[in-house]
Amino acid sequence: MVGGKKIWIVALFLSLPLLLLGGVLASGGFDFPEEEGVDIEGMAMSAFLYLMYPQSLCILACLLYGASLLAGEIEDKTLVYLFARRMPRWKVLLGKYLATTAVLAGMTLTSMSLAYVLCGRPMGSKMWLAVSASTATACFTYTAVFCLLGLLVPRRAIPVGLIYAVAVEGFLSVVPAVVNELTTSYYLRSMAWQVAGVELPAKISEDFRREAQPFLAGAGGSAVFWVPALFALGALGVSAWVIHRRQWPLTEGV
């Protein structure tokens, strides 16, 4: 059931970048320094879109919906209507997950696309495609991860989810060696970088490739797609196992 107050909260979240961009444009627009051969404005706007959508708003929206995907039904005591049916529990989970992610992905992609236009279509359609791919993947992966979190710590899912977002997807995702490879953010950045096919100016390109890319966006090839998919499937699989095994306080009373 994708509805209720949460959808308005998410809509409010997603309108913030549009309001911000609209405000800046209304007050005279952006004023970036110009350098020959370097699209500073395009890079800055692309970074803004990436940081705003897959890196921030998607996580918040997915946390809000994912953490309560089933935990919310438990709290509202509506889960009993879903589980006392001919439908196996894992199908209920999958149905809710797909419906939720479809709505979230639709909303975030719409907002992101509008923001992309307001930003002046930075760096061409490839950048739009790159941020779109990362945004959609973020919705599917984070919703699954937060759904599992909601099942494991139903009463503290939001604070624990926020800690996860900051500590794991924020901090650990830029820690080199194997650590960052265990985070979704690392693959989302790598995906955006790969799909956008950004050409850096020669003078910074070599430094970036050598020092920053390995821990910021070092994943390559198809791994940027299948590893987040694996994270999502893993989280969903464990969630399905949890709901299959667990006896829920579906109704109150003895």
Add this chain to the structure above:
Amino acid sequence: MNALLDCQAVTKLYGVVIGVNDLTLTLEPGVHGLLGPNGAGKSTLIKLITGQLLPTAGEIRVLGENPWNNPRLLGRIGYCPEHDAFWKFLTGYQFVHTLAQLSGLGRGPAREATLSALERVGALGFKDKPMSTYSKGMRQRTKLAQSLVHDPDLLVLDEPLSGTDPVGRHELMDLIGELGAEGKSVLVSSHVMHEVQAMTQRFLLIYGGRVLAAGDVQEIRRLLYEIPHRIRVACDRPGELARHLAGGDGVDGVQTDAERGELWITTREPRQLFAALPRLAAQTGVALRELGSEDESLDAVFEYLVGDGI
């Protein structure tokens, strides 16, 4: 035919709290009332039957199958929970239609089944209003409709009459009676005995997680033969009749209420007494106006069974 419910030494513990305690019983198909005060274990038994909980010990079978994680069996059960939960942003129609689809009905059949179920419970008139605007009685009807929508073999109704107005209560009681007459099995819980008595004569009395008795009022009376009945006799001279009855065979006590012209006789052999009273009245010239036993009511039986424990 499989038993409706077969419990073998079923115990359900919530930590150290006992929900159901070593419960063994078999119920045949039909309409059964599940009676007991709050906290008696009715809800736990219902959760076990509907596969929400797993017994801590023992085995439970519903329609011959284990209900735990058994979607096929759950498709044969219609469950109306006691708690007042629903998705507030849905209309009654959307609520029932969604759950009909989750029960495996396609969009078209689900639509037909939804309208039919809503009509049956008298909820068609408000089906397009958001459920958040419903009264308790309207919500009860809609909840009942979702339990009927997939045409289950067994209906498990947890306090279905709670919050309904007197007219609605009567209609729902009639509906449950009709469902039973159509061959559906119904397990309906309540702590209001006359409601259950109006729907069925077969019931389970549950208290402290144990089944105190199962059967109809007469069977329970037979089981509890040693428990004395109280018989009320309305007559013109209760004192005179009391003198002749006191100390007689099978009479445990006599109490008169001269003001109301009543006599209360406590006996362990009510049939013999009912047979003997007209003869005695003829012999003594006492005019009998009315004979009755309060013990035929479920309330009386339940009070006997649980004593002061309620």
